[in-house]
Amino acid sequence: MTQSPLLTIDDLWIDVGSNPVIEGVSLSIKPGEMLGLVGESGCGKSVTALSIMRLLAEPPMRIRQGAIHYDGQDILAMSNAELERLRGNQIAMIFQEPMTSLNPVFTIGDQIAEVVLLHKTSDKAEAARRAVELLERVGIPAPEKAAQKYPHEMSGGQRQRAMIAIALACDPKLLIADEPTTALDVTVQAQILELIEDLRREMGMAVLLITHDLGVVSQYCGRVAVMYGGRVVEEAPAEELFANPRHRYTEALLRTIPAANPPGVELPAIPGTVPPPGARPSGCAFHPRCSACLDICTEEMPELTGDDHHRLRCWNAA
Incomplete structure (x- = not known):
């Protein structure tokens, strides 16, 4: 079929x-x-x-x-x-340049959690945990620390992985x-x-x-x-x-x-x-x-x- x-x-x-x-x-x-x-x-x-x-x-x-x-x-x-x-x-999208797609004044964890809060839950603690899980899933070392970082504190590859984590937030x-x-x-x-x-x-x-x-x-x-x-x-x-x-x-x-x-x-x-x-x-x-x-x-x-x-x-x- x-x-x-x-x-x-x-x-x-x-x-x-x-x-x-x-x-x-x-x-x-x-x-x-x-x-x-x-x-x-x-x-x-x-x-x-x-x-x-x-x-x-x-x-x-x-x-x-x-x-x-x-x-x-x-x-x-x-x-x-x-x-x-x-x-x-x-439907999620990964854009060409993560530095222009990520918000420079919010942490990576907050930006992932924002998507989870918008579509999946109203529990901020649960959304924060989900952000850490996603950063781990996309292979970023020490995901708890990475969640507290701002985009400029990460390498280009890590920023792109963070973009993928945001895209995957809602499966x-x-x-x-x-x-x-x-x-x-x-x-x-x-x-x-x-x-x-x-x-x-x-x-x-x-x-x-x-x-x-x-x-x-x-x-x-x-x-x-x-x-x-x-x-x-x-x-x-x-x-x-x-x-x-x-x-x-x-x-x-x-x-x-x-x-x-x-x-x-x-x-x-x-x-x-x-x-x-x-x-x-x-x-x-x-x-x-x-x-x-x-x-x-x-x-x-x-x-x-x-x-x-x-x-x-x-x-x-x-």
């Missing part, structure tokens, strides 16, 4: 002013799976994530059309009170991790990603992992969606995508992975840059950077074709 999706995004369009930022994105995440959302900066990954949480700056942003359903609930139709009950409780069913290892050294990056994977297995929660690091995706994600120019251009199981990339953008991204190149060889770069909203070309947005571009690529946007196993949007697929 096929498991029903926990989260479904259907034909989502988001504008900034009169310019589309997200163009017809459709995605789904099943309970317990980790979906990788990849692409260069400016492709629309973070905006997609913020739309799930209804945290877009509206205005200037505006959801023009589409639907987002979580566990049978229509997120776009929710009231502010309903959203407050959902955020941090059933969410869905965790959105937006570039969770940005600005961390390689060793700490691996520890944070292992922690998220261990917690996913332990708690059975779904994870949307937003990253530009394809090496991370290959190691941790069961399925991958590749975004470019505000659209999903390819989606497949991770093993299939890495063995058989079909969209020319995916193919170009995979060539930039160090492991895909001989030692000492300069990594190939994708020429050009991601076009910003309002300056996207006609046809396929990737065509100015594509070495396999056809005439039709410059004129018409290809439809997303394929099946539930492997979908792509490309006129001249590999």
